[in-house]
Amino acid sequence: MKFENLRLHSFGYEEPEIYMTSDEMEQKLSTLYERARLPFGRLELQTGIKRRGFWPNGTRPSTIASRAAEKILNKFPREKIDLLLHASVCRDFLEPATAAQVHYNLKLSPHCMISDLSNACLGVLSSILMAGQMIERGVIKTALIVSGENSGPLIDQTLAHLLNDPQMDRKKIRPFMASLTIGSAAVAILLTHASLAPESPKILGGSTLTDSSSVELCQGDGSTEGLMMATDSEALLKAGVKLSQENWNKARHILGWENSDVDKIIPHQVGSAHRYAMLTELGLPVDRDFQTFELFGNTGSAALPLTLMKASESGFFKANDKVALLGIGSGLTSTMLGMEWA
Numbered sequence: 345m346k347f348e349n350l351r352l353h354s355f356g357y358e359e360p361e362i363y364m365t366s367d368e369m370e371q372k373l374s375t376l377y378e379r380a381r382l383p384f385g386r387l388e389l390q391t392g393i394k395r396r397g398f399w400p401n402g403t404r405p406s407t408i409a410s411r412a413a414e415k416i417l418n419k420f421p422r423e424k425i426d427l428l429l430h431a432s433v434c435r436d437f438l439e440p441a442t443a444a445q446v447h448y449n450l451k452l453s454p455h456c457m458i459s460d461l462s463n464a465c466l467g468v469l470s471s472i473l474m475a476g477q478m479i480e481r482g483v484i485k486t487a488l489i490v491s492g493e494n495s496g497p498l499i500d501q502t503l504a505h506l507l508n509d510p511q512m513d514r515k516k517i518r519p520f521m522a523s524l525t526i527g528s529a530a531v532a533i534l535l536t537h538a539s540l541a542p543e544s545p546k547i548l549g550g551s552t553l554t555d556s557s558s559v560e561l562c563q564g565d566g567s568t569e570g571l572m573m574a575t576d577s578e579a580l581l582k583a584g585v586k587l588s589q590e591n592w593n594k595a596r597h598i599l600g601w602e603n604s605d606v607d608k609i610i611p612h613q614v615g616s617a618h619r620y621a622m623l624t625e626l627g628l629p630v631d632r633d634f635q636t637f638e639l640f641g642n643t644g645s646a647a648l649p650l651t652l653m654k655a656s657e658s659g660f661f662k663a664n665d666k667v668a669l670l671g672i673g674s675g676l677t678s679t680m681l682g683m684e685w686a
Contacts, residue, residue: 346549346598349538350476352683353486355653356415357646358408358530360397364499369524376506380514387524392616396527396641398496405434406445408530409492413450416488416534422450425534426484427475428458431467432491432645433564435460446490457484465612466673467491467645469681472535476547479537487535493644495526498564522580525615527641531649543686550669550681551598553591558583558676581618584672585625591678592626592670599682603627607665608685610655612672613637613647622670634660645673661685 366388370377377384388394399408409430417425428450430443443458463470468491475487502523506512535547558580596602609632611619619637623630634655636647643650648671655661667683 345473345477345551347476347480347547350479350547351536351538351541351544352547353534353536353541353544354416354419355534355649355656356412356532357650357653358412359640360399360494360528362399362496363395363397365395366391366393369499369503372503373506376512376517380512380517382514382517387521390615390617391525392619392638393525393527393641394638396495396499396525398499398528399494401496401500403494403496404436404445405432405492405494405530406430406436406442406449407492408494409442409490409532410446410449412492412530413446413488413490413532416532417450420534423453425452425456425486425488427478427487428452428456429471429475429487429489430458430460430491431462431471431489432493433462433464433467434493434644435462452488463645463677464673464675465642465644465647466671466675466677466679468531468533468649469669469671469679470552472533472547472681473550473552473679475535479535482537485537485540489533489535490531491645491649492530493528493646495528495641495643498523498526525637525642527643529640529643529646529650531646531653533649545667545686546684548682548684549598550679551591551594552677552679553587553594554675554677555583555587556675558587559674563674580674580676581621583676584618584678585621587676587678588622588670588672588680589625591680595680595682601666601682605666606668607632608655608661608667609633609670610648610652610667611670613640613651614642614672622672626670628668634658
C-alpha cells in the first residue's frame with residue numbers, strides 16, 4: 345500500500361530504570377554454565393548485546409507507555425487525538441484493553457477510539473499500517489500509537505527455570521537463549537494527516553507478508569505477570585531472512601525503489617547475527633543502519649521505533665533521506681515501510 349498524506353508528527357520514548365549486563369546474567373547462571381561446560385562470554389559474543397533493561401516487576405505496561413506518550417502530548421492538544429492503539433506484547437490484563445488504561449492516564453477525549461493491536465515485535469508497525477489507512481482515507485486525522493514492553497518477568501522466570509532444572513544441559517538451554525536477549529522500552533508515535541504536519545517526515549507506504557507455517561518457532565506463554573518463551577533461534581533466523589527477502593522485493597516494487605535508492609536503514613533489533621544476515625541477504629549495505637540492541641537488547645514491539653527515535657536524535661538522518669524500516673516478528677510476519685525524512 346502507498347500513502348500520500350501520512351506524516352510522522354512526533355514521538356517520545358521512555359528508557360528502563362534497571363539494567364543487567366550479559367556478564368552479570370551469566371554470573372547468575374554460573375552453576376549451570378559450569379555444569380554444562382558453557383564458555384562465559386558466549387551470550388554477548390553471539391548476540392552483540394552488552395546489556396538489557398527492565399522496570400521493577402509489577403510496573404504496568406500502560407504506565408510506561410503513558411509516560412512516553414506524555415512527551416508528545418505536552419506539545420500537541422490531547423483532545424485532538426482521534427485514535428489510540430496500544431501495540432505491545434506486554435499488557436496490563438486480558439480485559440479490558442490496556443488502551444483503556446492508557447486513555448484514562450492521558451485524559452484523552454471520550455470521542456477517541458481505542459484498541460489493543462498486538463502482533464509480537466511488529467505491533468507498532470502493524471498499527472502504523474492500520475491507522476495510516478484510516479488517516480489516508482480521511483476517516484481520522486490523528487492516531488497515537490503506544491507500546492510499553494517490560495522484560496523483567498520474562499528474565500526472572502527464565503533464569504529461575506534454567507537454574508532449577510537439574511537436567512538442564514547444552515541442548516536443553518538452546519530454546520531459552522533468545523529470552524535472555526529480551527529488553528525493555530516504551531515508545532509513543534503520533535501520526536497525522538499531512539495538513540497538520542506538512543514539514544514532518546513522510547511515511548510513503550510498504551508491505552506485509554506472513555509465513556504462518558513458522559508459527560511454532562517462537563512462542564510465548566503465560567499471564568500478564570509472567571511469561572515463558574521458547575525459541576528455535578536457528579530455524580527462526582533462516583525462515584525470517586527468507587520471508588524478509590520476499591517482502592523487501594514486494595515493498596520495493598510498491599515504493600518504486602531500488603536498493604541503491606535507500607539512504608538509511610532501521611531494522612528490527614534482534615542481535616548482531618540477525619542484523620548481518622538480513623542486510624546481506626537483502627543486498628543492502630551494512631554501514632547504513634542504526635542499532636540499539638547493544639545497549640537495550642531486543643525490546644519487542646518498541647525495538648524498531650526506539651531505534652528510529654534514537655537515530656533521529658543522533659542526527660543520523662538528513663533531509664530527503666529515503667529510510668527503510670525492516671520489521672520482522674514471530675508468527676512469522678514481516679512488515680517493511682518506506683519513509684522520506686524531512
